[in-house]
Structure formats: C-alpha cells, structure tokens
Amino acid sequence: xxxxxxxxxxxxxxxxxxxxxxxxxxxxxxxxxxxxxxxxxxxxxxxxxxxxxxxxxxxxxxxxxxxxxxxxxxxxxxxxxxxxxxxxxxxxxxxxxxxxxxxxxxxxxxxxx
Amino acid sequence: xxxxxxxxxxxxxxxxxxxxxxxxxxxxxxxxxxxxxxxxxxxxxxxxxxxxxxxxxxxxxxxxxxxxxxxxxxxxxxxxxxxxxxxxxxxxxxxxxxxxxxxxxxxxxxxxxxx
Numbered sequence: 001x002x003x004x005x006x007x008x009x010x011x012x013x014x015x016x017x018x019x020x021x022x023x024x025x026x027x028x029x030x031x032x033x034x035x036x037x038x039x040x041x042x043x044x045x046x047x048x049x050x051x052x053x054x055x056x057x058x059x060x061x062x063x064x065x066x067x068x069x070x071x072x073x074x075x076x077x078x079x080x081x082x083x084x085x086x087x088x089x090x091x092x093x094x095x096x097x098x099x100x101x102x103x104x105x106x107x108x109x110x111x112x113x
Numbered sequence: 114x115x116x117x118x119x120x121x122x123x124x125x126x127x128x129x130x131x132x133x134x135x136x137x138x139x140x141x142x143x144x145x146x147x148x149x150x151x152x153x154x155x156x157x158x159x160x161x162x163x164x165x166x167x168x169x170x171x172x173x174x175x176x177x178x179x180x181x182x183x184x185x186x187x188x189x190x191x192x193x194x195x196x197x198x199x200x201x202x203x204x205x206x207x208x209x210x211x212x213x214x215x216x217x218x219x220x221x222x223x224x225x226x227x228x
Contacts, residue, residue, distance in 0.1 A: 006156075040201055042218040043157070090156055099164050100145050100207050102216060104156035 003027070006091050006105035013081055014113050021076040021108045023091030032074045033102065034066060035090040043090055049074065050096060078110075086112045115140040117206045119219035126194045126226050134189040134222045136204030146187040147205040147216070148178055157203060163187060174198070194226045 004025045013019045023032070030051045035043035047066045048055050054066065063085070065077040078085055088109050092102040117138045126132045138144055145164055149157040161172025168180045178189045187204060204219040 004156075040151075040221060040223070042203065042220050045215060048215075088154075092157075099162060100209075100216060101147055101159050101162050102149075102157070103159065104149075106156045107154070109154065 004091055004093055004103050004105035006089075006108050008108060009106060010109050010111070012111045012113065015082065016080045019078045019081055019110065021078075021089050021091075021110070023074045023076075023105055024072050025074075025091075025093045025103075026072070027093055027095075027103060028071065029093035029103070030071065030096045031094045032068060033092040033094075034074070034076050035092065037088040037090055037107075038086075046076070081110070081112045083112050086110055115144075115206055115208050115217050117204050117217055117219040119202075119204055119222045121222050122220075123223045123225065126224070128196055128226050128228050129193050132191050132194045132198070132224065132226070134202050134204075134224060136187045136189065136219060137185050138187060138204070138206045139185060140206055140208040142208045144187075145207045145209070146178075146180065148172065148176070148187075148189050149203045149205060149218075150174075151201040151203065151221075160189070160202075196226045196228055199224055199226045 007022045033048040034046045037043045045057050046060045049068045063079050067075045088107045090107045091105045094102050147162045148160040151157045160176050161170050163170050163180045171177045176191050202222050205216050207216045
C-alpha cells in the first residue's frame, strides 16, 4: 500500500544533541509537510515543500531545518534540541492542486533528556 | 483569514448512542473541509471531506458529516457509537486546493465512548 513512513517512531536525545527525523512517501505527492504536535494539541505547521520550493513558517525557530533531496524523502533536522522541543513530529503529504486532504505518517515522538 | 473552531474539548457518549462532534469554520472563499482522527501515539487519519456537492458526506468507519453553509458548520456524526471510536478528532479547513493555501486545524475534541 502506498503510504507515508516516518523513522524513527521514538527518538530519545540529550539536551543540545542534534537529531534528524526522516519521512518517505510512496504516494508520489509533490507537497510535503512537517508538523509539530504537543500534548494532543492541534498540529503546528513548521515547514512545507511544493515540489522543491521550500516554505518556512514565520514562527518556526531557527533551530529547525529541513531537507528534501528528492520527491520521496524529506528530513527534519533539530540542531540543538531543548526541553521545549519534546513533541510528536508528523510528516504529511498532499497532491498539489488536489482537494487537499493530508496523508500522515505515524509520527516520530521525540524525548529530550 | 481562515479559522476553525471545535467548541468542545471532550464529548462523552454511551456505546450504541448517536454522537456528534461540533466544528465551525470561517473562510473567505469556498471551504474545503476535513475531519481527521488520531489514536494514541499515532498519526492523524483522514476520515472524510467536503469540497462541493451533497451536504451530507460519508466517510470511514461509519462516520458522516453535514455541511451547513448558513451556520458555517461541519459537524461530525455517527448513528451508533462504538468503544473503539474513542480517540482525538480534528476538524480542518482550507480555502483553496493544496499548494495554494495551508490547511488549518481545530484544537481537537476528545471523544470518549463508555461501554
């Protein structure tokens, strides 16, 4: 089945130690998103890509970076995680120009010690 | 600017009873409306959408939602609740196709179905 796969599902890191979360998709969607979700709150958009065009939300901290080397893969880099960055990170895709529903991965839960 | 509101943090229903999870929205153009469900430690799963056409849309797991333009609402419903429906539900809206605007999520409603 076509899907969105996130790795790792659970990541534990130490304060200040860089972390990379990955997302791959077999849906061939050209729009990819990274969301941060804390404590069952609404997902908060960090970045999105329309094809290779990168779009950074105005309030996304500089500590967060993203890469999309090809259509299928997208990475979220947290350069120096703080305790406040502990959250669920969700990757999602959608088809540009389509009706716009998002297809989510299972998420990566980040714990910062 | 577009926005979406879920006025209830929690909804409690007995198994077998009908359930409703409320959602109201505000957009400048024609709305694209969605419902998602999230189980613990999982990603969001798409349930259903309204783009155009019939105001009553049917989705996964027996859920349906009614689009009401005059009340700017898109309430999620199910005729007979199951314990397995217990989860976190998010309403979402965008005002144009993917690529032209962001999708905005409501704050979520926790649905609890008691046996």
